[in-house]
Amino acid sequence: MPFAVYALGLAVFAQGTSEFMLSGLVSDIAADLHVSIPAAGLLTSAFAIGMVVGAPLMALFSRNWPRRRALLFFLCVFSAVHVVGALTPGYGVLLATRVVGALANAGFWAVALVTAVSMVGPEARARATSVVVGGVTIACVAGVPAGAALGGQWGWRSAFWAVALVSVPAVVVIARTIPGTRPEAVPARARVELRALTRPRLLLTLLTSALVQGATFCAFSYFEPLATRVTGLGAGWVPVLLALFGLGSFVGVTVAGRVVDARPLPLTAAGLVALAVGWAALASTAGSPLATVALVLVQGMLAFGTGTALISWVFRLAPDAPTLSGSFATSAFNVGGALGPWFGGLAIGAGLGFRSPLWVSALLMVLALGSAWASLGTLRAADRSGDRTPAVRQGVDEAPPGAERAGLSSSQQAASKRDKDINHRIGDH
Template sequence: MPPLVFMLATAVFAQGTSEFLLAGLLPDIATDLDTTVPTAGLLTSAFAVGMIIGAPTMAVATRRLPPRLAMTAFLVAFIAVHVIGATTTSYEVLFVSRIIAAFANAGFLAVTLATVTALVTPDRISRAVATILAGTTLALVLGVPAGTLVGTLLDWRAALWGTAFLSVPALVAVAIAAPDRRTHRADVSLTTECAALRTPSLIRVLALCALINGATFCSFTYLATVVIERAELRPASVPLVLALFGAGALCGVSAAGKYGDRHTSRIVSIGGLALLGGWCCFALLAHLPTAVLLLAFVQGGLSFALGSTLVSQVMRTAVDAPTMSGSFATASLNIGAAAGPALGGWAYASVLGPVGPLAASAVVVATALILRSLLT
């Protein structure tokens, strides 16, 4: 695996940390900027929407640029808006900075996916994609808690400063080592790429990406409530459960990277059924602490193994969309990441209470499997 892939994964780690970082710091932000907590919560929503819109928009804007120039520009913008966000006293300025950061993040990830898949042989695409997505996974289970801790001990501005500083080494590495010539086919027009992205087989995979990631974040967002309200564990157990989910996610991404190229169909079909069964068991056994601990690890592994495999399948399927395929994969993942927590909140407010998100995740995965069988 080229060393550059690991450097890019570091940058993705920093950017993924930023995506969810402020969620744990909303009360402090609201107090400091003289606004309400729900209004401060819109900062996270703004980032999610920015990722969805920004991925294809930034891919179109930079498709003719060399990867080094495009990724460097995205990282410079990402660092700059975090500095602005860390120093502003205006909620409006912070809000706009989050949208710009999301656009930079989405553009960087889209170009990164397109670049790494062009740098490796076809039989190593899954491994390259898994390495990049491991950066996102680590951000979720390590970067976000660490950033929240920094924000709690110091203030929320320190967390933004930390994210900016974390991106600097990645910026240096990209400026030095990223390809300075386009790694994709230069003769492919945007019209041709868009036509390739409208093929039924690719649309199906993108829909599966969104559904599986939506199911993942539908439950992950509310794991703390399951631990405390359903399993009746102490609040101190929440970090352990999240860590187990994250450890499973890393194992899942690693397995997808190792076996995804040779066994894509088997991973999606068997893994999908196992994931469905796991969410059903989780909903039924959430009152048992041992089951919660075990299933947090298992579901983290299955969710990210399936998600990583699907992203790799997008990159392999969309050979005629070398610059846009990564952006559509990025957008589909973030549609799921944005819709999943909203669905989980609705399910939590239902009569099912804390097991509602787990049941909703099972329904979403079942929908994905039915969609796959009908369109195969």
């Protein structure tokens, strides 16, 4: 794996820490800036909305830039707004920095995913994706608790300074390791890429990804009241549960990165089924401390492992949308991250109790299974109609580069490759 891919993961670690660390700083921010706790909570919502909207917009904005320039621009903007946020005395400025930081984060994510995948062969796509996504899981394990500890010791502003400082090594490494040349696929027009992203199977895969992330963050957002009011654990166990979930997430993306490329379809399907069963099992056994601790770890592993597999599927299904495929995968991830906690809050607000977000997560996974099944159905329909173009078969049968542009069927591609091999051998003699 190229070292530059790990540098991208380091930058994502800083950004993931920023995205989630406010959960432990809300009270301090509200007190310091003289606003209500719900107003301070809007800082997290603003970041999520900025990520959803910003990913495709920033990808389009930077699509003609060399990838190194785009990555450095977004990362430097992200770091700078955290410096501004650490210095500002006003809530309005801090809210604005969260929106701008989210836009920069979204742009970086979109370019980073495409860059990581482009630096490895087709057999290592999921592994490269897992390294980048792994930055988020490490943020959950180490970055978010560290940010909360810094905030408790030196005030919430110190956490913002820390995020800005962690970004500096990533800037240096990216500047030295990412090629400065323009990506080969840049000449494709934006509307060509957008048309490629309207294929039914790809849209269903993005929907599946959003539902999986919705289920994940619906449950994750309410682990604290679940642990203290249903399971009966003390408040001191809450950081432990969050760390276990983060540890499971790290294991999940690492394992997925190493095994999904070999058998993407059955392993992704198995992950979806296991997640649905797991959230229902956790809801049923939440009164048991042992079962809760074990299942939180397992669900973290399954959620981010399956999420990584789905992101790699997006790249398989959209080979002719190299710029925007990563941005749409990022948006789907954050749509789930924004809507999942809202759905869980609605269930709690309806008087269904603190187990109810887990049941909502299980329901969202059932919908994700339906979406995935419908996606598979589009492939079967294409097979029955004789449509075997690479755009439809991508992710099942790899097509040679340029085959789609040439409009060749899979049999024609194979024949062409066979003829070239024969001609090559004749030339050797």
